[in-house]
Amino acid sequence: xxxxxxxxxxxxxxxxxxxxxxxxxxxxxxxxxxxxxxxxxxxxxxxxxxxxxxxxxxxxxxxxxxxxxxxxxxxxxxxxxxxxxxxxxxxxxxxxxxxxxx
Amino acid sequence: xxxxxxxxxxxxxxxxxxxxxxxxxxxxxxxxxxxxxxxxxxxxxxxxxxxxxxxxxxxxxxxxxxxxxxxxxxxxxxxxxxxxxxxxxxxxxxxxxxxxxxxxxxxxxxxxxxxxxxxxxxxxxxxxxxxxxxxxxxxxxxxxxxxxxxxxxxxxxxxxxxxxxxxxxxxxxxxxxxxxxxxxxxxxxxxxxxxxxxxxxxxxxxxxxxxxxxxxxxxxxxxxxxxxxxxxxxxxxxxxxxxxxxxxxxxxxxxxxxxxxxxxxxxxxxxxxxxxxxxxxxxxxxxxxxxxxxxxxxxxxxxxxxxxxxxxxxxxxxxxxxxxxxxxxxxxxxxxxxxxxxxxxxxxxxxxxxxxxxxxxxxxxxxxxxxxxxxxxxxxxxxxxxxxxxxxxxxxxxxxxxxxxxxxxxxxxxxxxxxxxxxxxxxxxxxxxxxxxxxxxxxxxxxxxxxxxxxxxxxxxxxxx
Numbered sequence: 001x002x003x004x005x006x007x008x009x010x011x012x013x014x015x016x017x018x019x020x021x022x023x024x025x026x027x028x029x030x031x032x033x034x035x036x037x038x039x040x041x042x043x044x045x046x047x048x049x050x051x052x053x054x055x056x057x058x059x060x061x062x063x064x065x066x067x068x069x070x071x072x073x074x075x076x077x078x079x080x081x082x083x084x085x086x087x088x089x090x091x092x093x094x095x096x097x098x099x100x101x102x
Numbered sequence: 103x104x105x106x107x108x109x110x111x112x113x114x115x116x117x118x119x120x121x122x123x124x125x126x127x128x129x130x131x132x133x134x135x136x137x138x139x140x141x142x143x144x145x146x147x148x149x150x151x152x153x154x155x156x157x158x159x160x161x162x163x164x165x166x167x168x169x170x171x172x173x174x175x176x177x178x179x180x181x182x183x184x185x186x187x188x189x190x191x192x193x194x195x196x197x198x199x200x201x202x203x204x205x206x207x208x209x210x211x212x213x214x215x216x217x218x219x220x221x222x223x224x225x226x227x228x229x230x231x232x233x234x235x236x237x238x239x240x241x242x243x244x245x246x247x248x249x250x251x252x253x254x255x256x257x258x259x260x261x262x263x264x265x266x267x268x269x270x271x272x273x274x275x276x277x278x279x280x281x282x283x284x285x286x287x288x289x290x291x292x293x294x295x296x297x298x299x300x301x302x303x304x305x306x307x308x309x310x311x312x313x314x315x316x317x318x319x320x321x322x323x324x325x326x327x328x329x330x331x332x333x334x335x336x337x338x339x340x341x342x343x344x345x346x347x348x349x350x351x352x353x354x355x356x357x358x359x360x361x362x363x364x365x366x367x368x369x370x371x372x373x374x375x376x377x378x379x380x381x382x383x384x385x386x387x388x389x390x391x392x393x394x395x396x397x398x399x400x401x402x403x404x405x406x407x408x409x410x411x412x413x414x415x416x417x418x419x420x421x422x423x424x425x426x427x428x429x430x431x432x433x434x435x436x437x438x439x440x441x442x443x444x445x446x447x448x449x450x451x452x453x454x455x456x457x458x459x460x461x462x463x464x465x466x467x468x469x470x471x472x473x474x475x476x477x478x479x480x481x482x483x484x485x486x487x488x489x490x491x492x493x494x495x496x497x498x499x500x501x502x503x504x505x506x507x508x509x510x511x512x513x514x515x516x517x518x519x520x521x522x523x524x525x526x527x528x529x530x531x532x533x534x535x536x537x538x539x540x541x542x543x544x545x546x547x548x549x550x551x552x553x554x555x556x557x558x559x560x561x562x563x564x565x566x567x
Contacts, residue, residue, distance in 0.1 A: 005341070006228060009338060009341065009343075009346055012343060012346055012347065013334060013337075013338075013346050013347075013349075014350075016121075016346065016347040016349075016350030017351075017353065017354045019350075020124070020350055020351040020352075020353070020354035020355055021354050021358065023121060023124045023125050023351070024124060024351075024354060024355040024358045025358060026125070026128045027127045027128055028127070028128060028129060029362075029451065029457075029458060029461075029476050030130070030449075030458060030461035030471055030474060030476075031127045031130065031133060031458060031461070032359060032362075032456075032458030032461070033188055033192075033456060033457060033458035033462045034137075035124070035127050035355065035359070035457075035458070036192050036322065036323070036326055036359070036456065036457065036458075037191075037192055038124070038136075038137060038140055039124070039326060039351070039352040039355050039356070040192060040196060040199065040326065040352075041140060041144070042120045042123060042140055042348050042351070042352065043329050043330055043333045043348055043352045044144075044198075044199055044202070045120070045144060045147050045333070045345055046199065046202050046203055046206060046333050046336055046345060047147075047151075047202070048113075048147055048148065048150075048151040048340070048342060048344065048345065049206040049209075049210070049217075049336055049339075049340045049342070049345070050202060050205065050206050050209075051148070051151045051165055052151065052217060052340065053205075053206060053209035053213065053216060053217075054161060054165050054168075055159075055161050056155075056209075056213050056217075057213065057216065062159070062160060062161040064212075064213065065212050066209040066212035066213035067161065067209075069205040069206070069208045069209040069212070070205070070209045071164060071165070071168050072205050073201075073202040073206050073209070074165060074168045074169055074172060075168050075169075075171055075172040075175075076172065076198045076199075076201055076205070077172065077199070078168070078170075078172025078175075078176060079172045079173075079175045079176040079195075079198055080176060080195050080198050080202075081144055081172075081176065082172070082173040082174075082175075082176030082177045082180065083175075083176030083180045083195060084176070084195060085141050085144070085180075086176070086177055086180035086181065087179075087183065087188075087191065088137050088140075089134070089137050090180060090181070091185070091188075091462055092130070092133045092137060093134070094185075094462070094465040094468075095465045095471045096465070096468065096470055096471065097130075097470055097472055098470035098472050
C-alpha cells in the first residue's frame with residue numbers, strides 16, 4: 001500500500017511545530033521583539049512560490065494574470081525579507097553587555 | 103536545472119537554517135549569528151528556486167528587477183525606522199506576508215500547471231483546499247495587520263469599536279468562509295474563490311477593530327502566528343519543505359508569544375480576541391477617587407530622593423515609549439551610577455505595545471541588557487530597594503491586582519513597587535490606566551507623583567542631581 005505524500009509533508013509540518021515550540025520557549029524574553037521581526041523575515045520564504053508563479057508560462061507572454069500576481073508577491077516578500085533581516089540585525093547590534101571594570 | 107530531489111534537500115537545509123536562526127535568539131551573544139543563518143537559509147531557498155525552474159527567459163530579469171525594488175524599499179525602511187515605531191513596523195510587515203500569500207494562492211489558482219496542481223477548472227482537491235486555507239488565512243492576516251498598524255500608528259483610535267451582535271456577525275462570516283471553500287471545491291468555480299478571499303479580508307478587519315490599544319501585544323503575536331499558518335498553507339500547496347517548516351515555526355512562535363502576553367495580563371486568549379476591553383465604557387466608574395490626598399512633587403524633590411538612595415529600580419512602561427524618554431532616562435541612570443547608586447530595570451511582560459518592546463528601547467539607549475530584569479527575577483528585590491522610579495507604567499504596578507478580587511485586573515502578575523521605601527511615579531495625570539482601574543499606589547504615603555511629560559521630567563531631574 002502506498003502512503004500519500006501529503007502524509008509525509010504533514011509529518012514534517014507537525015514535527016516542525018514541535019521544534020518551534022521548544023526553540024521559541026528557549027528564546028530570552030528580552031529578545032521577543034527581534035524574534036517577531038526575524039520570524040516575519042523568514043516567513044517571507046513564501047517568495048519561492050512567487051518566483052515560480054512569476055516564471056511560469058510561455059516566454060512570449062510573460063505578463064499573464066498569474067505572472068502579474070507572482071511579480072507583485074515578489075515585491076511584497078522582498079520588502080519583508082530585506083526589511084525584516086536588516087531591522088533585526090540593527091536591533092541585535094544594540095544589545096550590549098555591561099562594560100567591564102566600570 | 104537541478105532535479106526535484108536535490109532541490110528538496112536544499113529546501114530542507116534552508117528550513118534547518120531557519121530553525122537555527124530562532125535558536126540563536128536564546129541569548130543576545132548568539133543572536134547575531136542566528137540572524138546570519140536566517141539570511142543564508144533565505145539565499146539558499148531563493149537560489150534553488152531559480153535553478154529548479156531553470157527557465158532563464160526574459161521574465162527572470164523582471165523577477166530580479168522586482169526583487170531589487172522590494173529589497174530596496176525594505177532596506178530603506180529598516181534603516182530609517184525609529185525604534186519606537188517597531189510595533190507598527192512589525193504589524194505592517196505581517197500584512198505584507200499575508201498579502202503575498204494571497205497573491206501566490208491566486209497565481210496558483212489561475213495557473214495550476216506551473217505548480218503541478220492540475221489544470222484550471224480541474225485542480226486537485228487537496229491542493230484546492232490547501233490554497234484556499236492559505237489564501238483565507240493570508241487575507242485575514244493582511245487586513246487584520248492593517249488595522250493593527252493603523253491603531254498602533256495612532257491613525258485610528260486605539261479604543262475598541264464594538265456594536266451589538268458583533269460576535270454573531272463574526273461567527274456567521276467565519277462559517278461562510280468554510281461554506282465557500284466547500285462550494286469552491288465541489289464546483290471549481292472562480293467566483294467562489296474570489297468571494298472567499300473578499301470575505302476573509304472583511305473578517306480580518308472585523309476581528310481586530312474591537313480590540314483595544316494595550317491588548318496590541320497579543321494581537322501582534324497572534325497575527326505573527328497567522329502569517330506563519332498562511333505560509334504553511336501555501337507550503338502544502340507548493341509541496342515545499344522550506345515553506346512548511348517555516349510556516350510551522352512562525353505559527354508556533356506567534357502562538358507562544360500570544361500565550362505569554364495573555365498570561366502577563368492574566369486574561370484568557372478568548373477574552374482578548376473577543377475584545378471590547380479597556381474602552382471608554384470602563385473608565386470613570388470609580389467616582390469617589392477625587393477625595394483622596396495625593397502627594398506630588400517636582401524634579402528637585404525627585405532628585406533629592408534619588409540622590410540619597412543607595413538602590414533604585416526603574417520601571418518603564420508604554421508612556422516612556424510615547425515620550426521617547428529612554429535616552430534621557432539612561433542619562434539620569436548614568437548620573438546616579440556616578441554617585442555609587444545601584445540601578446536596575448524591571449520590565450513587565452506586557453509593558454509597551456509588543457513583546458519585548460521595552461527591552462529594545464532600553465537597548466537603543468545603550469542600557470546593557472544584563473541590567474534589565476524580567477518580572478520574576480526582580481520582584482523580590484523591591485523590598486530591599488530605596489526608590490522605585492515608575493516611568494510611563496501604570497496597571498502593571500497596581501497592587502489592587504493582588505488584593506481586590508472584584509478588580510478587572512485581579513490576578514494579573516504585577517511588579518511589587520509599593521514595597522520600596524519610596525515610589526516616584528512619573529505620569530501626566532491621575533487618570534486610570536488602560537484597564538480603567540484607579541491605581542491605589544497614587545494615594546500611598548510613600549508615593550510621590552511627578553506630574554509631567556516623562557522625557558522632560560527625567561531631563562529636569564538630571565539637572566537637579
